[in-house]
Amino acid sequence: MEDALISDGRALKHVAVREYVRGLVAGHAPGSPAPSERELVQRFGVARMTVRQALDALVTEGLLERIPGRGTFVARPRRIATPITSYSEEMTRRGMLAESQTLLVRREHAGPGVARAFNLTEGDAVVHWRRLRRADGQPLCIEDAYLNEVLLPGFLHAAMPTSLYDDLAARGLRPTWAEDSISADVATEEEAELLEVVPATVVLRHSRRGLVGDRVVEVSRSVYRADRYTMWMQLGTDD
Amino acid sequence: MEDALISDGRALKHVAVREYVRGLVAGHAPGSPAPSERELVQRFGVARMTVRQALDALVTEGLLERIPGRGTFVARPRRIATPITSYSEEMTRRGMLAESQTLLVRREHAGPGVARAFNLTEGDAVVHWRRLRRADGQPLCIEDAYLNEVLLPGFLHAAMPTSLYDDLAARGLRPTWAEDSISADVATEEEAELLEVVPATVVLRHSRRGLVGDRVVEVSRSVYRADRYTMWMQLGTDD
DNA sequence: TAGTGGTCTAGACCACGAA
DNA sequence: TCGTGGTCTAGACCACTAA
Numbered sequence: 001m002e003d004a005l006i007s008d009g010r011a012l013k014h015v016a017v018r019e020y021v022r023g024l025v026a027g028h029a030p031g032s033p034a035p036s037e038r039e040l041v042q043r044f045g046v047a048r049m050t051v052r053q054a055l056d057a058l059v060t061e062g063l064l065e066r067i068p069g070r071g072t073f074v075a076r077p078r079r080i081a082t083p084i085t086s087y088s089e090e091m092t093r094r095g096m097l098a099e100s101q102t103l104l105v106r107r108e109h110a111g112p113g114v115a116r117a118f119n120l121t122e123g124d125a126v127v128h129w130r131r132l133r134r135a136d137g138q139p140l141c142i143e144d145a146y147l148n149e150v151l152l153p154g155f156l157h158a159a160m161p162t163s164l165y166d167d168l169a170a171r172g173l174r175p176t177w178a179e180d181s182i183s184a185d186v187a188t189e190e191e192a193e194l195l196e197v198v199p200a201t202v203v204l205r206h207s208r209r210g211l212v213g214d215r216v217v218e219v220s221r222s223v224y225r226a227d228r229y230t231m232w233m234q235l236g237t238d239d
Numbered sequence: 240m241e242d243a244l245i246s247d248g249r250a251l252k253h254v255a256v257r258e259y260v261r262g263l264v265a266g267h268a269p270g271s272p273a274p275s276e277r278e279l280v281q282r283f284g285v286a287r288m289t290v291r292q293a294l295d296a297l298v299t300e301g302l303l304e305r306i307p308g309r310g311t312f313v314a315r316p317r318r319i320a321t322p323i324t325s326y327s328e329e330m331t332r333r334g335m336l337a338e339s340q341t342l343l344v345r346r347e348h349a350g351p352g353v354a355r356a357f358n359l360t361e362g363d364a365v366v367h368w369r370r371l372r373r374a375d376g377q378p379l380c381i382e383d384a385y386l387n388e389v390l391l392p393g394f395l396h397a398a399m400p401t402s403l404y405d406d407l408a409a410r411g412l413r414p415t416w417a418e419d420s421i422s423a424d425v426a427t428e429e430e431a432e433l434l435e436v437v438p439a440t441v442v443l444r445h446s447r448r449g450l451v452g453d454r455v456v457e458v459s460r461s462v463y464r465a466d467r468y469t470m471w472m473q474l475g476t477d478d
Numbered sequence: 479t480a481g482t483g484g485t486c487t488a489g490a491c492c493a494c495g496a497a
Numbered sequence: 498t499c500g501t502g503g504t505c506t507a508g509a510c511c512a513c514t515a516a
Contacts, residue, residue: 013505036482047506049288052483060299068483069513079416081320084474177318177475184423184443184465202441204423226423233472235323236416252486275501286487291502307502308494 017054086165175210256293325404414449
């Protein structure tokens with residue numbers, strides 16, 4: 001929603017036009033016509049440049065497309081690269097029931113790897129949260145998430161959120177940038193027991209550094225049963 | 240390059256201003272000031288709206304950023320998600336010497352999996368190109384690439400390109416969209432022999448469907464030695 | 479021919495930042 | 498105080514599309 005209309009007290013005309021058009025075409029099929037520029041000039045009693053400023057924004061964000069000599073139309077949605085998702089979001093997308101069992105959650109001193117990933121000094125305090133993840137009731141993954149406590153005051157004492165990403169989102173700290181590494185390996189004895197496989201079974205390891213701006217908010221290491229999990233991703237933009 | 244100046248015969252003013260500014264700030268450090276809008280109005284003898292249209296384009300493409308009350312400046316380059324790279328590009332990025340040995344290249348009838356990936360009918364002709372990939376002389380990967388011959392006339396009879404992606408780029412068919420899957424597995428006997436490991440060694444499997452627009456130009460399946468390869472990727476935009 | 483978006487003019491007032 | 502970008506006006510002519 002555009003809150004400039006409320007919070008500012010003084011509505012910007014191009015914002016008013018933009019949000020009017022956005023609401024008008026919401027849910028309309030690609031190719032549906034939007035109002036013509038001169039029609040909007042009449043309706044809002046503004047200059048045409050103001051209407052164009054409003055429509056420019058909607059064209060830039062991919063909602064509308066202009067065809068010279070014909071008009072302005074609802075654009076076909078662009079393909080989008082793989083979003084940065086949480087385990088529960090990913091499982092929901094696959095149509096599976098995601099469950100999590102907390103194995104450990106406590107304040108720890110950062111080891112060398114975690115400290116480097118956070119740009120902290122070894123020994124600095126971090127929150128360590130280890131969970132066993134299930135899909136449709138079957139063990140699928142062990143995730144060790146590390147969090148920078150400075151960015152998440154009261155996190156340890158609050159009720160554990162259902163979804164880490166939901167909690168981060170509520171704090172405005174949901175990662176918008178992720179640096180991932182993926183490798184194949186065999187399970188350790190401890191991992192094998194939790195995942196209910198024999199030791200030395202093949203697993204997929206996935207590490208992530210999640211950032212918001214320049215701040216590292218999440219460092220995680222996950223190990224998946226290779227017989228139950230294939231990672232998917234889409235790269236590129238548009239089509 | 241902006242060719243509207245030449246091909247159109249009649250130069251668009253906002254294009255002239257845009258390209259003038261682009262050339263002016265080329266190579267300048269982030270934070271360097273660009274000319275002010277009123278300065279460009281003077282220099283080109285155009286209206287301010289025309290200058291703003293020119294600068295809007297450069298701001299949208301991420302070259303400039305505006306700071307109200309201060310001016311317009313060269314923007315800090317945005318972080319970019321993992322590009323769709325070829326094996327040789329990826330190895331070069333890692334500072335390793337990439338080599339390829341063609342094991343097989345021929346026309347084949349598409350099997351069910353490849354046909355589905357290409358949106359073809361099973362049995363349709365495809366080009367199959369199998370290569371053993373080395374990094375710094377050591378076997379790293381076996382790649383089976385399948386190509387749609389309809390899109391690549393004469394491909395089989397031409398000299399084999401050093402890089403498949405270079406050849407595709409020359410034909411305007413370098414993928415701009417990729418759908419990948421990654422899984423952990425063990426090597427087959429044949430794979431183990433080529434990769435110079437014992438059978439049942441852990442490997443990373445990577446499949447890709449590469450598209451340009453709606454056209455599938457490449458379907459590939461790669462198998463990497465897990466002890467020598469970790470996949471990296473970056474997701475998201477900006478920072 | 480009528481309507482559309484693309485381009486362009488020559489001004490204007492505003493809020494904000496720096497000096 | 499002065500310069501900056503942000504917003505806005507009330508027109509104009511053009512090329513193009515569709516009827």
